[in-house]
């Protein structure tokens with residue numbers, strides 16, 4: 843089950859704790875690739891050949907929504 847990746851303490855430190863900073867490195871750059879092309883720690887857009895082609899648009903709108 844995909845959700846179990848997100849609950850796995852071998853993948854995420856304190857997986858059930860809300861830590862948004864876990865997604866950032868010190869300089870504010872993404873710490874990992876959500877498209878799964880380098881590693882798979884979560885896959886909100888799927889992965890591989892059928893990865894969501896709208897992922898860039900989706901991330902853009904989510905960042906815009908959070909910023910306002």
Ligand code: HEM
Nearest residue numbers: 885886887888889891892893894895896897899900901904
């Ligand atoms: C936060 C927003 C979005 C999320 C979380 C999301 C998530 C996903 C997921 C999980 C899949 C299935 C991937 C797979 O089968 O392995 C998918 C497929 C797809 N998504 Fe999205 N999506 C988002 C936004 C969008 C947008 C904005 C578009 C288009 C403008 C889009 C177009 C598609 C299409 C066409 C597929 C089918 C790709 C294929 O089967 O080859 N998605 N999406």
